Amino acid sequence: MATPADDLATAAGMLQKARRLVAFTGAGVSAESGIPTFRDGTGLWETFPPETFAQWDGLVHTALAHPAQLADFLLAVLEPIAVAEPNAAHRALAALERSVPTAVVTQNVDGLHQAAGSTEVREVHGSFLEVVTLKGRLVCRLDRAELRMVVDRLRRVRVGPAKLPRILLALRGLAGPTLHGLTRPNVVLFGEQLAEPDWALAQEDVLGCDVMLVVGTSAEVWPAAELPHLARRNGARLIVVDPGHPGPGGIWIRGPAGQVLPELLRRAFGEAMF
Numbered sequence: 001m002a003t004p005a006d007d008l009a010t011a012a013g014m015l016q017k018a019r020r021l022v023a024f025t026g027a028g029v030s031a032e033s034g035i036p037t038f039r040d041g042t043g044l045w046e047t048f049p050p051e052t053f054a055q056w057d058g059l060v061h062t063a064l065a066h067p068a069q070l071a072d073f074l075l076a077v078l079e080p081i082a083v084a085e086p087n088a089a090h091r092a093l094a095a096l097e098r099s100v101p102t103a104v105v106t107q108n109v110d111g112l113h114q115a116a117g118s119t120e121v122r123e124v125h126g127s128f129l130e131v132v133t134l135k136g137r138l139v140c141r142l143d144r145a146e147l148r149m150v151v152d153r154l155r156r157v158r159v160g161p162a163k164l165p166r167i168l169l170a171l172r173g174l175a176g177p178t179l180h181g182l183t184r185p186n187v188v189l190f191g192e193q194l195a196e197p198d199w200a201l202a203q204e205d206v207l208g209c210d211v212m213l214v215v216g217t218s219a220e221v222w223p224a225a226e227l228p229h230l231a232r233r234n235g236a237r238l239i240v241v242d243p244g245h246p247g248p249g250g251i252w253i254r255g256p257a258g259q260v261l262p263e264l265l266r267r268a269f270g271e272a273m274f
């Protein structure tokens with residue numbers, strides 16, 4: 001039976017031989033940056049069920065009937081992203097580009113892969129740092145300081161009675177009426193199409209890779225969760241890095257991404273990686 005050390009050595013060998021890599025990441029890769037995952041015990045969905053908070057119908061109903069709950073949900077989602085910085089896992093994936101052509105296909109909406117220096121990033125569920133029209137046309141990109149301003153305003157809303165007009169005012173810059181029409185953050189809710197062109201590019205990347213690193217995802221959100229299966233069917237080998245989920249097959253290296261990925265890269269490419 002292979003030991004964890006054997007698996008790490010095998011995975012390092014796979015990275016050394018890889019011609020083209022895809023890193024497929026989920027909420028777990030940002031957990032060590034202080035952004036909670038949705039499904040773990042402490043996850044957001046425990047407090048804010050996705051049937052209500054990840055769908056337009058539920059959000060609109062909450063806005064009208066329970067505005068304070070909407071403000072709490074927005075704060076719970078936006079605040080960790082607004083103050084987050086890339087962690088060792090994001091930095092390791094960015095460093096990987098120096099040794100192997102690497103595309104990062106992420107389900108995350110926090111912009112941390114780009115902040116760490118990854119240059120080919122497909123955000124298949126969009127990003128809270130982008131503002132789009134209701135038809136999906138990009139209006140502007142925000143930086144984290146601008147997101148923090150929205151969070152600060154939402155915090156002030158929560159001090160008094162959280163009436164809907166005050167919440168909408170607090171969200172200005174991120175959502176609401178503008179010269180371009182109504183705007184919203186560019187994040188994909190349940191039942192919506194995945195973000196384009198990133199989704200099409202992600203599928204091309206997956207079909208072109210010979211090794212896929214699957215990092216910090218329960219791989220339960222479809223159709224994104226199809227990508228590791230597509231990679232395997234196309235002959236790619238999988239390395240899963242996750243403390244709790246074995247993922248969709250391949251070698252499973254159990255542990256937090258911020259520890260495992262730097263160690264894996266050091267083994268594959270030496271200390272000079274960092």
Ligand code: NAD
Pocket residue numbers: 025026027028029030031032035036037038039040043107108109110125215216217218219220221241242243244245255256257258
């Ligand atoms: P998930 O919450 O379903 O699963 C998280 C996975 O991360 C689990 O397998 C867990 O074991 C693992 N994990 C926890 N800590 C880890 C660590 N330190 N290192 C590595 N792995 C760790 O996440 P998902 O599969 O990405 O699906 C949730 C959906 O919610 C995604 O589609 C995403 O859009 C969204 N989301 C995004 C963020 C973000 O942008 N940071 C955060 C939460 C959820």
